[in-house]
Amino acid sequence: xxxxxxxxxxxxxxxxxxxxxxxxxxxxxxxxxxxxxxxxxxxxxxxxxxxxxxxxxxxxxxxxxxxxxxxxxxxxxxxxxxxxxxxxxxxxxxxxxxxxxxxxxxxxxxxxxxxxxxxxxxxxxxxxxxxxxxxxxxxxxxxxxxxxxxxxxxxxxxxxx
Amino acid sequence: xxxxxxxxxxxxxxxxxxxxxxxxxxxxxxxxxxxxxxxxxxxxxxxxxxxxxxxxxxxxxxxxxxxxxxxxxxxxxxxxxxxxxxxxxxxxxxxxxxxxxxxxxxxxxxxxxxxxxxxxxxxxxxxxxxxxxxxxxxxxxxxxxxxxxxxxxxxxxxxxx
Numbered sequence: 001x002x003x004x005x006x007x008x009x010x011x012x013x014x015x016x017x018x019x020x021x022x023x024x025x026x027x028x029x030x031x032x033x034x035x036x037x038x039x040x041x042x043x044x045x046x047x048x049x050x051x052x053x054x055x056x057x058x059x060x061x062x063x064x065x066x067x068x069x070x071x072x073x074x075x076x077x078x079x080x081x082x083x084x085x086x087x088x089x090x091x092x093x094x095x096x097x098x099x100x101x102x103x104x105x106x107x108x109x110x111x112x113x114x115x116x117x118x119x120x121x122x123x124x125x126x127x128x129x130x131x132x133x134x135x136x137x138x139x140x141x142x143x144x145x146x147x148x149x150x151x152x153x154x155x156x157x158x159x160x161x
Numbered sequence: 162x163x164x165x166x167x168x169x170x171x172x173x174x175x176x177x178x179x180x181x182x183x184x185x186x187x188x189x190x191x192x193x194x195x196x197x198x199x200x201x202x203x204x205x206x207x208x209x210x211x212x213x214x215x216x217x218x219x220x221x222x223x224x225x226x227x228x229x230x231x232x233x234x235x236x237x238x239x240x241x242x243x244x245x246x247x248x249x250x251x252x253x254x255x256x257x258x259x260x261x262x263x264x265x266x267x268x269x270x271x272x273x274x275x276x277x278x279x280x281x282x283x284x285x286x287x288x289x290x291x292x293x294x295x296x297x298x299x300x301x302x303x304x305x306x307x308x309x310x311x312x313x314x315x316x317x318x319x320x321x322x
Binding site for chain 2: 039043
């Protein structure tokens with residue numbers, strides 16, 4: 001994968017890994033850019049951040065346009081945005097954001113699917129067990145959904161204004 | 162351009178043009194997906210919505226990775242998100258969103274650059290004149306920036322949860 005060096009406005013760059021991880025930990029959804037035959041597509045997906053693997057887990061229905069794109073080209077570029085709002089009279093916007101490049105991987109192993117959903121629910125929910133009891137009465141649940149892992153290969157973060 | 166029919170969860174679709182326009186009018190920034198040699202990239206940009214032209218105007222520095230991508234392939238897919246927040250204990254997220262496909266056009270005509278910046282500042286600011294006085298002491302201002310127009314070719318909107 002090509003490595004990108006973003007040189008615009010270096011004073012806005014966030015360099016500390018801990019601060020970058022905080023943005024990944026606090027975010028609730030990622031906006032994901034993908035390509036098929038040089039045509040772009042974009043989706044927003046709830047995620048869970050696996051800090052150990054430096055990966056995100058998402059889940060979705062097993063059919064749909066994004067699944068077709070992911071199968072055609074697993075490369076993605078995604079962003080997580082902390083939107084602090086537009087600053088009236090200053091022509092500025094308060095934000096923190098990460099942009100990262102990576103590959104989408106379809107998780108097929110049942111144990112990793114369970115791990116991914118655990119990461120996702122721990123990330124999003126206060127009481128993961130409550131939801132997991134509701135959703136997964138049996139392992140059949142996992143066969144009717146896609147669990148996807150996004151492995152982060154390169155990441156940039158910045159803050160404005 | 163290929164026309165996409167998004168058939169997942171039709172009960173979430175927003176069909177009324179007025180409601181779709183409201184999302185475009187209220188949004189402060191768009192997240193834009195682009196492709197170059199089948200590699201994806203993503204940026205978030207403040208915009209102004211020109212309802213008459215069904216276009217968005219954005220502005221940016223004349224150099225940078227996104228400019229390189231736009232020159233290489235003017236096709237984009239973008240989203241504007243009204244984030245109502247994650248709903249704890251319900252495994253759901255409150256949102257309204259539009260996803261649209263279109264082409265990026267580099268505005269070169271000075272009068273259209275002025276029009277684009279007027280649309281942008283009217284959209285973002287309470288008092289456009291205050292900012293415009295600060296920023297544009299003369300027409301030279303416009304020669305040091307790119308004004309881009311995104312013409313919307315197809316748009317979908319949906320609401321969850």
